[in-house]
Amino acid sequence: MKHISLSRLGLTLALASSILVGCNDDRFSPGKPSAAVLKDYSVNPALVKTLSGFNKVKVNTLISSDDVLEQSPGFVYGAQPDGAGIIPNPNGEGFIMVTNHEIQQSVSRVYLDKTLKPVKGEYIVDGAGGMWRLCSATLATPEEHGFGPTFLTAGESGIESMIHSIDPLGSVADRNRNDRTLPALGKSSAENAVPLPKSAFAGKTVVFIGEDESNPANSMGQVNMYLSDAVGDLQNGKLYMLRRKDRNIVETDMEVGNSYEVEFVAYDDVKASTGAQLASQTVTKQAIQFARVEDLDYGKGSAANSRNLYFTSTGVSPDKLNPAPGLTMWGRVYKLELDAKNPLKGKITPLIDGNEDPGNSIVNPDNICVTENYAYIQEDGDSFYKENKHDGRIWQLDLKTKVLKPMLEMNHRRDDAAFSAKYNPSGDTRLSSWEYGAMYDISDLIGVPGTFVLNLHPHTWRDEKYRNADGSGVSSNIEGGQTVILSNVPR
Numbered sequence: 001m002k003h004i005s006l007s008r009l010g011l012t013l014a015l016a017s018s019i020l021v022g023c024n025d026d027r028f029s030p031g032k033p034s035a036a037v038l039k040d041y042s043v044n045p046a047l048v049k050t051l052s053g054f055n056k057v058k059v060n061t062l063i064s065s066d067d068v069l070e071q072s073p074g075f076v077y078g079a080q081p082d083g084a085g086i087i088p089n090p091n092g093e094g095f096i097m098v099t100n101h102e103i104q105q106s107v108s109r110v111y112l113d114k115t116l117k118p119v120k121g122e123y124i125v126d127g128a129g130g131m132w133r134l135c136s137a138t139l140a141t142p143e144e145h146g147f148g149p150t151f152l153t154a155g156e157s158g159i160e161s162m163i164h165s166i167d168p169l170g171s172v173a174d175r176n177r178n179d180r181t182l183p184a185l186g187k188s189s190a191e192n193a194v195p196l197p198k199s200a201f202a203g204k205t206v207v208f209i210g211e212d213e214s215n216p217a218n219s220m221g222q223v224n225m226y227l228s229d230a231v232g233d234l235q236n237g238k239l240y241m242l243r244r245k246d247r248n249i250v251e252t253d254m255e256v257g258n259s260y261e262v263e264f265v266a267y268d269d270v271k272a273s274t275g276a277q278l279a280s281q282t283v284t285k286q287a288i289q290f291a292r293v294e295d296l297d298y299g300k301g302s303a304a305n306s307r308n309l310y311f312t313s314t315g316v317s318p319d320k321l322n323p324a325p326g327l328t329m330w331g332r333v334y335k336l337e338l339d340a341k342n343p344l345k346g347k348i349t350p351l352i353d354g355n356e357d358p359g360n361s362i363v364n365p366d367n368i369c370v371t372e373n374y375a376y377i378q379e380d381g382d383s384f385y386k387e388n389k390h391d392g393r394i395w396q397l398d399l400k401t402k403v404l405k406p407m408l409e410m411n412h413r414r415d416d417a418a419f420s421a422k423y424n425p426s427g428d429t430r431l432s433s434w435e436y437g438a439m440y441d442i443s444d445l446i447g448v449p450g451t452f453v454l455n456l457h458p459h460t461w462r463d464e465k466y467r468n469a470d471g472s473g474v475s476s477n478i479e480g481g482q483t484v485i486l487s488n489v490p491r
Contacts, residue, residue, distance in 0.1 A: 034447035037115040038487050042067050046484050047423070047434065047458050049411040051393075056488045057407065062453065063110060063118045065466050065480035071111070075121035078104045078469030079479035081455040082367075082437035083137025083153060083192065086112075086445055087168060095445065098124070098168045099455065100137050100153055102437070103477045105130030106175075106470040107153065107166060116446070116485070125153075125166055127474025128176040132157035135212070136192035136295050136367060136438055139168060146198030147205065147232025152182075154190035154209070159218050159275030162186075163193045163209070165234060176472065185226050186239045186267065187275030189213050191294040198231065199303035205233055206343050208309055210293035214316045219279045220251075220289035220327065223296075223311060223336070225264050227343060240264035240344065241287040242336075249289050250326040251313065256350045262288075262336070264344040288348075291316045291327035294366045294380070295438075299399070301372035307343075309336040310375050312365040315354065320385050323355075330354025330385075331365040333377060333397065352397065352404055359389040361404065363432065369439040369452070371491035373399055376407070376439055376452075381432030382459065392432045394439065394454075396490070408486075410434040410458075423480075424460040434458045441491070452486040 040046070042061035050057045065077050080102040087096050094113040101108060107125035110118050125134075132155030140148035151168045155161030162181040167174075185193060191212040200206060209224040228237025243249070245261040254260055265285050267278055282289075292314040299305030315331035316324050323329035332353045339345040354362040366380035375397040381388055394408040412434070413419040420427070437455030461480040468475070 035114040036446035036448055036451075037117075038448070038451070038485055041117050042482070044480075044482060047411055047456050047482055048408050048454070048484060051406050051409055053405060054396075054407045058487045059408075060485045060487070062116065062483045062485050064482040065461075065469075067118065069110075069118055069121050071120035072122060076466060076469040077110070077121060077481060077483075078106060078108065079466060079475075079477050079481045080104070080437065080457045081108075081481045081483050082135050082457075084438050084440060084453065084455060084483075085137070085139030085151065085168070086442055086453070087139070087149065088445070090169065094119075096168070097453075098139065098151055099483070100134040100437075101470070101481065102133050102135050102156075102457075103479070104470050104475045105132060105134055106472070107134065107151065108470075109168070122172050123175050123470045124168075124170055124172055125164070126175045126470040126472035128472050129174070129178055129180075130164070131155060131178055132161040134164075138192060138194050140195050144197050145195045152193040152195070152207070154193050156189050156191055156212055159189050159213065159279055160187050161189055161275070163190060175470075182234050183271040184235050184237055184239065185209060186224065186270050186278055187273070188222070188224070188278065192296055194296045194298065196298055196309075197303070197306045200298070200306040200338075201343050203231060204229055204343070205231055205237060207234070208296050208311075210296045210311055212292050212294050212314070213279075214292045218276070219282045219287075221291060221293035221313065222282055222287055223290070223293055225343070227264075239267045239270045241267060241282050241285060242348075243285065243287045244348075247286045249286050251288060251290050251328060251332075252326050254348065254350050256353050256356070259347045259349045262346055262348045289326070291324070291329075295368045297368050297370040297375075299370055299372065304340070305372065307338040307340060309338065310334065310351075310368055310370050311336065312368050312377065314364045314366055314380055315383075317383070317385060320383065321387065328353060328355070330358055331362055333362075333365055333368070333375065351402060359385070359387040362395055363388050363390070363393075365395075367436055367438050369441070370399075371441065374490060375399060376489075378436035378439060379432065380435050382435050384430055384432065388431050390431060392434055392436060394436060410456075422461070423458060425462060426460060428460045433460050439486075443491075448487065450487060450489045450491060452489050454484050454486055456482045456484065458482065
């Protein structure tokens with residue numbers, strides 16, 4: 001992890017109360033007017049729409065790949081924006097948005113003025129420095145987690161990938177550095193690394209890692225936990241895997257609504273081991289084998305809530321029609337409740353499974369954003385299951401009643417020829433050909449409750465002008481990408 005200078009640290013601590021991490025609750029002063037203006041800032045239209053029952057939720061564009069920013073006209077907002085966070089600009093004017101671009105293996109930094117208008121963009125990690133696909137991410141901060149700021153972004157290009165620790169205020173000259181990884185957090189095809197708030201377990205650093213693995217030869221997906229007895233220590237702690245106390249490794253042997261006692265057991269020789277060797281340990285030590293653990297997030301509103309971890313198991317199907325033995329096909333959402341005195345103990349409960357109404361309910365849940373009362377679940381339906389019946393959605397799960405409702409859906413506008421000519425020139429007619437990136441809460445930052453940022457991967461939107469957006473020459477991808485602002489979202 002890169003050390004922060006004393007001058008930088010002082011600035012960081014001053015900003016800490018405003019930095020965003022995932023889905024924080026708002027803590028703004030109700031009497032303080034907001035300078036944010038929630039309107040369309042992009043030349044491209046919003047590529048997502050609200051569904052019935054959520055008419056109060058509004059969608060505005062923030063930035064898309066066609067936008068030319070006044071202070072950096074050569075900057076291209078690249079493909080597949082995913083994990084992200086926003087901090088106040090240290091110069092006191094506006095904000096800075098840091099975003100993964102998955103397929104490019106890069107991280108962009110976009111400067112927003114006080115109204116939220118994007119004015120400048122650059123890359124602080126390029127394809128050479130990223131090394132692997134960068135999916136979800138978490139911005140750890142002193143105020144929320146007791147350490148940082150650092151942008152924890154996970155490599156997801158196979159079991160030898162690693163997790164980066166990136167200074168969100170760092171120099172663009174460091175963009176191709178490949179020495180910012182965290183060996184103690186292991187090697188795996190990771191989707192996200194999520195540190196719990198400092199209030200969850202005082203004096204400790206607890207980081208959860210979701211492994212997005214679907215190859216039985218490599219074991220399957222894991223829920224891993226890095227634990228250190230020192231706050232902010234990402235180098236000297238231990239890495240653990242999740243297993244049931246009865247040593248049953250089969251995911252679908254856990255029934256929705258039932259709870260099961262679990263524990264975390266340590267990996268051996270983490271820093272010296274390859275990803276393949278670590279994966280082998282999950283078999284011999286009988287970890288639970290999930291069908292692709294993608295994103296994770298913790299509850300908000302109290303220390304007790306923050307010890308409740310929610311995560312997705314995206315699901316697998318060998319023929320896109322039938323499940324693989326012992327694994328969820330349509331996808332699940334789990335709740336992991338940690339013991340208040342010992343993070344190595346707890347219980348797990350499957351909350352929902354898409355097979356309860358196949359093709360109509362959730363399809364391949366990927367990213368997840370948790371507030372005090374809800375979990376917002378973003379689909380990765382581009383597995384193209386034959387019985388899927390809708391385009392990519394975001395679902396709202398009420399954490400108390402367990403009621404599941406569809407809130408948003410990708411807006412493909414297939415009957416609009418001009419729209420299709422630009423955003424779907426290949427004429428792809430499959431449902432769910434677009435995918436969601438991260439969704440995160442910016443309410444406390446801008447002083448407007450119920451305001452979230454949402455990233456979109458419209459995979460069929462392709463143009464040669466988007467190639468090599470980060471300048472590294474590593475990726476040949478030519479997709480466009482988009483980020484929107486959601487307002488009036490229940491929390």
